[in-house]
Amino acid sequence: MHFSSKLLEQAVEEFGKLPGVGKKTALRLVLHLLKQSKEDVNRFSQAFTQLKEHIKYCQHCFNISDTSTCEICQSVKRDRATICVVEDTRDVMAIENTNQYQGVYHVLGGLISPMDGVGPSDLRIESLIDRVKQGEVKEVILALSATMEGDTTIFYLYRKLQEFDIEISTIARGIAFGGELEYVDEVTLGRSIMTRVPYERKVG
Amino acid sequence: MHFSSKLLEQAVEEFGKLPGVGKKTALRLVLHLLKQSKEDVNRFSQAFTQLKEHIKYCQHCFNISDTSTCEICQSVKRDRATICVVEDTRDVMAIENTNQYQGVYHVLGGLISPMDGVGPSDLRIESLIDRVKQGEVKEVILALSATMEGDTTIFYLYRKLQEFDIEISTIARGIAFGGELEYVDEVTLGRSIMTRVPYERKVG
Numbered sequence: 001m002h003f004s005s006k007l008l009e010q011a012v013e014e015f016g017k018l019p020g021v022g023k024k025t026a027l028r029l030v031l032h033l034l035k036q037s038k039e040d041v042n043r044f045s046q047a048f049t050q051l052k053e054h055i056k057y058c059q060h061c062f063n064i065s066d067t068s069t070c071e072i073c074q075s076v077k078r079d080r081a082t083i084c085v086v087e088d089t090r091d092v093m094a095i096e097n098t099n100q101y102q103g104v105y106h107v108l109g110g111l112i113s114p115m116d117g118v119g120p121s122d123l124r125i126e127s128l129i130d131r132v133k134q135g136e137v138k139e140v141i142l143a144l145s146a147t148m149e150g151d152t153t154i155f156y157l158y159r160k161l162q163e164f165d166i167e168i169s170t171i172a173r174g175i176a177f178g179g180e181l182e183y184v185d186e187v188t189l190g191r192s193i194m195t196r197v198p199y200e201r202k203v204g
Numbered sequence: 205m206h207f208s209s210k211l212l213e214q215a216v217e218e219f220g221k222l223p224g225v226g227k228k229t230a231l232r233l234v235l236h237l238l239k240q241s242k243e244d245v246n247r248f249s250q251a252f253t254q255l256k257e258h259i260k261y262c263q264h265c266f267n268i269s270d271t272s273t274c275e276i277c278q279s280v281k282r283d284r285a286t287i288c289v290v291e292d293t294r295d296v297m298a299i300e301n302t303n304q305y306q307g308v309y310h311v312l313g314g315l316i317s318p319m320d321g322v323g324p325s326d327l328r329i330e331s332l333i334d335r336v337k338q339g340e341v342k343e344v345i346l347a348l349s350a351t352m353e354g355d356t357t358i359f360y361l362y363r364k365l366q367e368f369d370i371e372i373s374t375i376a377r378g379i380a381f382g383g384e385l386e387y388v389d390e391v392t393l394g395r396s397i398m399t400r401v402p403y404e405r406k407v408g
Contacts, residue, residue: 004274032222047215049245051237052245055211070208088235
């Protein structure tokens with residue numbers, strides 16, 4: 001791609017660094033921004049520098065927060081004996097949206113992934129152990145993705161946590177509600193059959 | 205979506221304003237940015253403010269440029285008697301990539317689109333007429349999209365330009381090279397047949 005302006009090229013390059021944004025999309029977005037007013041562009045840019053500069057992570061669960069203790073950890077309604085371990089903020093939001101969970105969270109900040117050079121020490125695992133050590137915790141729910149990295153992390157956490165007198169659980173895996181059998185992939189379907197549950201226990 | 209941080213929400217909102225970027229994508233991109241170093245985020249933000257602040261448009265063709273006259277208009281190799289009228293910078297880049305065109309450009313900055321409130325006066329049409337009036341121009345190529353807006357703009361420009369002693373052409377429309385007939389839409393195929401050209405004139 002030949003750019004008529006270095007500034008334009010720079011802006012396109014910066015956008016293109018984002019995951020899933022190619023050069024053509026980046027150019028389209030930059031040209032869209034150029035059509036906006038100077039104030040709009042400034043507000044756009046500042047949103048990110050402000051976020052990066054002033055972002056805080058909750059000192060308990062490490063969720064993104066504007067205060068040193070997040071809303072969830074502050075709430076008296078939440079059950080501090082149950083910790084749900086998740087990969088990142090998006091997962092907290094997804095679980096909060098279900099309105100099913102009343103415990104607190106622990107945000108790992110990633111998953112163990114040797115391919116990407118992410119080891120256990122890069123994640124907030126020690127602080128999770130510290131929380132468990134304090135003795136208040138009764139159950140740790142490992143709500144991680146059903147991927148290779150998720151499984152590896154679950155296995156690692158399980159080994160670390162099993163010495164404590166707590167329940168360790170993972171979220172249920174199987175076919176999604178509303179999912180038709182013929183479209184479910186073989187691994188999921190196979191595991192669903194192997195991990196079948198008695199009909200009485202079914203939760204609607 | 206419930207955000208655990210106002211700053212996060214703001215950043216996601218700003219991203220979400222971009223065309224084709226939904227809330228989920230915006231959140232994914234913002235969380236990606238958050239993982240970058242402070243310098244990277246600053247460079248990202250500044251690329252856009254810098255662009256908006258220092259961007260120049262070529263005084264002749266209105267293409268985006270770092271100088272008051274763009275590289276193409278400065279070049280002695282380009283034929284100033286032929287002006288290719290395009291919608292925006294992306295089209296200039298696309299045509300330049302073909303290495304087929306040796307004339308100069310005129311960037312309209314949009315297309316006539318009553319639905320979006322864009323009229324002829326919002327585009328750089330007067331300055332095109334001015335360029336033609338200077339008498340050096342022999343041909344104007346209308347290289348606009350084959351859409352309703354493109355056709356409307358072509359028609360408007362044709363009426364404005366026909367009083368001058370110049371050739372007015374549009375780029376050829378038809379089935380794409382490598383395109384298989386059965387997958388071509390009916391309108392394109394129908395028009396391709398109506399506007400068929402003698403075999404001898406075919407340019408490889």
